[in-house]
Amino acid sequence: MNDLVAPPVVAEAAAPPHIGRRVVRPNARRLTEGRGTYVDDVELPRMAHVVYLRSPHAHARVVSVDVTAAHAMPGVIAIVDGARLAQVCAPFVGTLSHMVGMRSAPQYAIAIDRACWQGEAVLAIVADTRALAEDAVETIVVEWEPLPAVADMETALAPQTPVIHAELGSNLCYHRELDTGGVDAAFAGADVVVEETYVFGRHTGVTMEPRSVLADFNPAERRLTVHHSHQAPHMMADLYARQLGLPEADVRVICRDVGGSFGIKVHAYADDFATVALAVLLKRPVKFVADRLESFVTDIHAREHRVKARLALTREGRMLAFDIDDLTGIGPYSMFPRTSVVEGNQVVNITGGPYNHPEYRAKLDVVFQNKVQTSQYRGVGHPVACAVTEGIVDLAAVRMGIDPLELRRRNVMEDDSYPRKGASGIVLEKLSHQQCLAKLETMIDYPALRQEQAELRKKGIYRGIGIAVLIELTNPGAAFYGVGGARIAAQEGATVRLDPTGVVHCAVGVGEQGQGTETIFAQIAADEVGLPLAAVRIITGDTAVTPYGGGTWASRGAGIGGEAVLQASRQLRTNILALAAAHLKRDAGELDVADGKVRDRATQATLVDFAELGRIAYFRPDLLPQGFQSELVVTRHYSQRTYPFVFTNGVQASYVEVDIETGFVKLLKHWAVEDCGRVINPLLLDEQIRGAIVQGIGGALFEECLYDGSGLLRNGSMADYLVPMASEMPDIEVAHVETPTRTSELGAKGAGEAGTAGAPAAVMNAINDALAPFDVRVTAQPFTPEKILRALNKI
Amino acid sequence: MTDKVLTRITVNGVLHERWVEPRQHLVDYLRDELGLKGTRSGCEHGVCGACTVRIDGDIVRGCLTLAVQADGARVETIEGVSDSGEIADLQHAFLESNALQCGFCTPGMLLTADALLKSEPAASREQIREHMSGNYCRCTGYHAIVDAVESTRETRRLAGCGGDRHE
Ligand code: FES
Ligand code: FES
Secondary structure: OOOOOOOOOOOOOOOOOOOOOOOOOHHHHHHHOOOOOOHHHOOOOOOEEEEEEEOOOOOEEEEEEEOHHHHOOOOEEEEEEHHHHHOOOOOEOOOOOOOOOOOOOOEOOOOOOEEOOOOOEEEEEEEOOHHHHHHHHHOOEEEEEEOOOOOOHHHOOOOOOOOOOHHHOOOEEEEEEEEOOOHHHHHHHOOEEEEEEEEEEEEEOOOOOOOEEEEEEEOOOOEEEEEEOOOOHHHHHHHHHHHHOOOHHHEEEEOOOOOOOOOHHHOOOHHHHHHHHHHHHHOOOEEEEOOHHHHHHHOOEEEEEEEEEEEEEOOOOOEEEEEEEEEEEOOOOOOOOOOOOHHHHHHHHHOOOOEOOOEEEEEEEEEOOOOOOEOOOOOOOHHHHHHHHHHHHHHHHHHHOOOHHHHHHHHEOOOOOOOEEOOOOOEEOOOOHHHHHHHHHHHOOHHHHHHHHHHHHHOOOEEEEEEEEEEEEEOOOOOOOHHHOOOOOOOEEEEEEEOOOOOEEEEEOOOOOOOOHHHHHHHHHHHHHHOOHHHEEEEOOEOOOOOOOOOOOOOOHHHHHHHHHHHHHHHHHHHHHHHHHHHHOOOHHHEEEEOOEEEEOOOOOEEEEHHHHHHHHHHOHHHOOOOOOOOOEEEEEEOOOOOOOEEEEEEEEEEEEEOOOOOOEEEEEEEEEEEOEOOOOHHHHHHHHHHHHHHHHHHHHHOOOOEOOOOOEOOOOOOOOOOOOHHHOOOEEEEEOOOOOOOOOOOEOOOOOHHHHHHHHHHHHHHHHHHHHHOOOOOEEOOOHHHHHHHOOOO | OOOOEEEEEEEOOEEEEEEEOOOOEHHHHHHHHOOOOOOOOOOOOOOOOOOEEEEOOEEEEOOOOEHHHHOOOEEEOHHHHHHHOOOHHHHHHHHHHOOOOOOOOHHHHHHHHHHHHHHOOOOOHHHHHHHHHHOOOOOOOOHHHHHHHHHHHHHHHHHOOOOOOOO
16 A cells, blocks of 8 residues: 555445434344353452341341351351441441431441341351352351331331431431422312322332442552442442542442343442452452342332322313322432432422423422332332322323313423423423324324223223323433532543544443443444444443443433533544545545545545544654644543433323233233434334333332331242233334434433333323223222222222 | 262263262353353342253253253253354344343343244244243343344244254
8 A cells, every 4th residue: 555645436425324223233242142241250360259148137236146157168268247347448328418408327338236127238258159158158147136127108207116327316318398389379279179199119120130249459559440230330439439448540440241220230339338348358359249139138129109199270171280298218228329319309300290380399208217228210200200290180180071181281381382490490491292292192093092992891891091291301410419419420521532444432431231322322423423333332331441421320321421422523523634634635624524434525536544544643644744743532521511401201101901800900002202302223212212111010010029017028039029021011112202402412312211200100090091980090009900909899 | 068970061062071069050050160151140040031041952941950950961052052153043133123232131032032933933922922921121121022033933934944943
C-alpha cells in the first residue's frame, strides 16, 4: 500500500441508520452457546468460599457460639464473627438527607450479638470449597435467645409493639405528607366519592443468577478487585473504598455477565461488605454466591404496601381529587445506600399521575419490622401507584356506569397541555396519553372485545378487560440520590476511540444485564461516527476502564448513557474528518463520513477509509502536516438537568377469563402501548416491555413472600414461591407512540420498568371486570384463586 | 465423609475418569471438575431448569442427578452441542427473536426446546408453552422464546429433518 491519496472510487449508497432498526444483539451469541461469564464462573488462584450462618429467627440475641468442631473440619480456613469484621469494615446507615426526618440504625457487615431478621448473617465460615464450608456450618452450635418480633406493619407503630432499635425511639423510619390544600373542599363538593383499600404483598426479584461476589484483595499493593453481579459498579467501588478505608483509586469493580438484576442487584448488601472484608482480612480471594434458599431471605423484597384511597368526581365524571394513605413495612434497616423509603415516596409522587384532577393529598408511613429489608425493585412504587390509581378509577367507572376507557379519556392530561405539573408537583415534559389511548383502542378492537365478553357472559363464561394508564419516571438527574448525599453518579460518560484498523471502541459507565444496552450503544456509535455496526466494540462493566457513571437504575441506561455515546461519537466523527482533511489536503467541510469511509460530500465518491486513516494517524504521522495532531479518542459526558426526571407514559390492557368455580385466572392476552420517546431498537425494546409486564403479572397473580406471625418466611424456595411460567403467560402485543424528549439530542427516554408499572393494575381491573356480574371485587395482590373464591363467597 | 468413587463419564465426546464424592451433583461435577460453566445452577432443587443437560440423549436436571449416576453414560452439555453445530438453527432463532436477555436460563432453554422439537416436530404454540414451563426465565416474558421455538419448528419442517437425533 502506498501513502498517497487513494484514487476515488464509485459513489456508494449510505448504509441505513442503525438507530430505530431491529438490530440483533451481537453480544448474545456467546450466551446462547453457554460461553458467558457470570461471577460464579470465575476462578482465581487461592480462592476460598464463604458460607454465612444465618439467623433462623426473625429477632434473636446470640447467647453463645461454639465453633470448636467446625475449626477442626477439613478445608476450613477461617470462622469470623461480626465484631472481628467490624474492625475491617465500618457500619453503614441507609438514609438520604432529602428524605427529611428519615432514620435508620447502623448495620454491620455481619450482625453483632443480635439478628434482626430471619436470614441475617451472624457468622462467616470460609473454606476451600462451598461444600466444605457448608459441612462446617452444620457442626456449629449457636444458642439463641428469641426476642419478640415485629411482623405486622399495621401494628408496628402501636404503643405495645416492641421497638426494634431502642435508640430510634419508635419503629417509624419515615413519614411524609403532601397536600394541595383544597382536598377536603373538593370531597365535600363532589357528586361522587369512591373509596377502596389496596393491599400489595411482598415479593422479590428472583434473578436466575443469584447475587454473587468474588473479592480479590492483593495485600502487597493493597488493591482490591471485586467481580460482582451488579448494576452499579462505580457505586460499589466507592462504597467498598469508604467502608474499608481504601483509596477509591485502588478499588476496581468488574461486572461481566449479570444473570438478571431488576433492581435486586443495585444495592449494597451486608453480604457484599462481609465478603470483601474477609478477602482483606484473609489476604486471598473469597467468593460468595447466594444459594437459592438464602436468596429468598437476603435479596431485597419489595412492595408490602397498604394504601387507602379515595377519589372525588363530578357527575360528568371529571376527577376532582385523589386522597391516599400509604403504609409500608421495610424490614429492620433501611437499605444502604439507596434507602427503603423511595418506593413509598414514589407512590406519593405518582398516584393519580396521568390525570387532570387539581387537588391531591397523600400520607406515607414507612415502618420497621423484623423481616427481610425491602428496597428498589423494578418499577419502584409505580406498580403500587398505578394499581391504586387505576383501580379506583375503574371503581368510579363502575359506580357511575361510565365505560372505563371513556372515563380515562375524559380525565387524562391533554397531549397539548405540556410542559406542565401534576397535582403531586411532578413536572412533566411531554406525554401522549390521548394518542396512546386511541392507539390501544384500535389495537385491541375494544368494541369487538366488549361484545365478545357480553356474549360469553350469557353462556356463563366470565371474561374481563382491564385497562391501566401509567406514567413512569426515567432519565433522572441528581434528584434521586445525589441531592440526598448518596455518592451515586447522576451523569454518564462515554469514551470512543478509533483504533488503527478502523474499528471504534466505546467504553460506557452503564453496563449490560441483558437488556441490550451494549447493542443500542453500538447502534448509536455506528450512526454517529458513521461506520458499520460490525466495526464497533463496546466495553462496559469495569470501573478501571470505563468513564465514571451511575449504572443501571431508574430506566436511565438508554437515555443518559446513550446520549453520552451520541455526543462522544459525534465529536469523534468531527475529529476523523479533520484527520481526513489534513491527510487529503481538503477542507473538512467538503468531506462526509459513511460506512467507515470518508467521502467527497459533492460527488459521494469514497476518498479514504477509516483503516487507512488509522494507519496514518498511528504509524505515519510524519505524513500529516506540521502542526496537525490527530485526536482519535474522545470522551463526553451527559447529565439530564432540565427536569428532576423525564416522565414517560403508556397504557396497557389485559384480557382474562376467571373460572368462578375454581377461582383460577387465565390470561388470554395482554397489550401495551408505550411512549418512551425515540425508539432505538424495537426488537430489544419490545422484549424489555414484555419481560417487565410478566414480572408485573407475577406480583399480581402469583408471587408473594408469605410470612407467619412471628416473622418467619414460609415459602422461601423456588418450589414454594411461584413465579410466572411459560404456559401461564399470554402473548403480549406491543405498540409504540414516539414523543422524543427534548432534554437530549438522542431523544430517548427509559423503557425497562413501565411494563412492571402497568401490568398489575391492568390484570386487577380485568379480574374485577370479569367479576362484575357478581358485584364483588378483589384488591389484595396477589390475586390467588383462594382470594377470588373468598370474594365470590364460595369458601 | 464418604469415600470418593471412580466414575467414567463421556462428556461431549471425551471420556473423563475421575474420583468424585458420591454426593456431588452432575451440575457441580461439570462446572467444578470439568470447568464446563455453560450449565448453570439456578435453584439446586429441580425447579428452574437452568442446569439441564443430556444423559444418553435425554434431558435431565443436573442438580437432581448425582455425578456417579452418570457413570458409564454419555453426557452432553451446551458446550458440546454448540461445538457440534447440532442446535445452531435454534440458537440462531433465539438471537433473531431476541429470546434471551441475561442468558442465564438460555442453555437450559435451548436443550429443552430441542428435546421438544425432536419428540414433537409439529408442536403447537400451546404445546411449546406447556413443555417449556419447567424452565424459568425471569427476563424475557417467554413470548420471544416461544416465537424462536416456533420458527425453528418451521425451519426444521421445511428442511425435513424434524425428529432427527444427531447421534
Ligand atoms: S438448578 Fe437444577 S432445576 Fe434449577
Ligand atoms: S434470559 Fe435471563 S433468565 Fe432468561
